[in-house]
Amino acid sequence: MGTIAAGRSAVVIRHLDIAHLGSFDDLLRERGYEITTIDACDLSPDSVEMIDADLVVVLGGDMGAYQTDEYGYLVDELDLLARRLENEKPTLGLCLGAQLIAHALGGRASKGKSVVIGFRDVNLTEAGRDSPLRHFAGVPVMQWHGDSFRLPAGATRLASSADYSNEAFRLGDYALAVQFHPELTGxxxxxxxxxxxxxxxxxxxxxxxxxxxxxxxxxxxxxAARAMLGEWLDTL
Structure with a gap:
């Protein structure tokens, strides 16, 4: 078992009721994290808990990170993410969450060339094979998205696929972002x-x-997802 993070706080940003922490919930609690879930639509510029938390997990959703006109609350979320990441605070992005991290730091999310739904292979880069994503070598991952993003400055690509060149990236040791859904249970x-x-x-x-x-x-x-998350948490 990995390091117990007794008394640490984890803030989870949710965009859709059915897109929740899934299998990651139990592992975070086992590691001693106290989890608070906040709906993205309830965020404001004063949501300091998103800045101050020991860990933030940004979940998926059915909108695009670039749809700030249709979903005005994304403006506050992007600003809060940028402020948090500028301070190199631990942040995990899943699907939309990965796009939001990239977009917040200037990587720019956009509508993709195709919709990808189902289990697909991802190809790990050399950096990916030397990261917690190594547990996904040869393991199909669940995808459900039609958007993409450019990598922000300073990011290291960890995985790509036949459909999209950016499937996962990291920023130092403090941020991990994946385009797929490792948290998904059956x-x-x-x-x-x-x-x-x-x-x-x-x-x-x-x-x-x-x-x-x-x-x-x-x-x-x-x-594989549990092993990935556990190994990443051990680095924090």
Whole structure:
């Protein structure tokens, strides 16, 4: 077992009820983190808990990091993230969260060339193979997004895929961002599929095939994700 972070605070920024911490919740609690979840729409410029927390986890959502006109609260979230990251405070971004980290630091998120849904392979860079992402070598990861981003200044690319060149990056040892969903459990995946039937139909994606992928890959991904998060937490 890794280092117990007794009394440390973890603030989780949520953008969608069904996009929660998933399998990461138990591990953070095992490591002694006290978790506070804040809905992104409730953030304000005065949300100092997002600046001061020992750890911030920014979750996924169904909007783009660049959609600040449609989702005005993203302006405050991006500003808070920039302030936090300028102070090199530990931050983990998952899917939209990764895009927001990149966007906050000038990497610029944008609509992607294709929608990617389902378990896909990612290709680790040399830096990725020497990072906590090494646990995903040969392990398909769950994707559900149609956006991308440019790497911000100072970032190190950790993974790419056949669809997108930026699948994961780090900033020093204090920030880790992944475009996929390592936190996803099999149960969450089933719920996302049930609530995403219209989107799946729009893109010609077979829900039954996605469920078959879950049966083949979800447990393996969960194990790799837990190992990844645990190793990263040990560096903080």
């Amino acid at each position: 149960t969450m995946y089933e719920e996302w599929i049930a609530q995403g039937t219209a989107e799946l139909a729009r893109h010609g994606i077979d829900a039954a095939e996605l469920l078959e992928q879950r049966d083949r890959y979800a447990e393996q991904m969960e194990q």
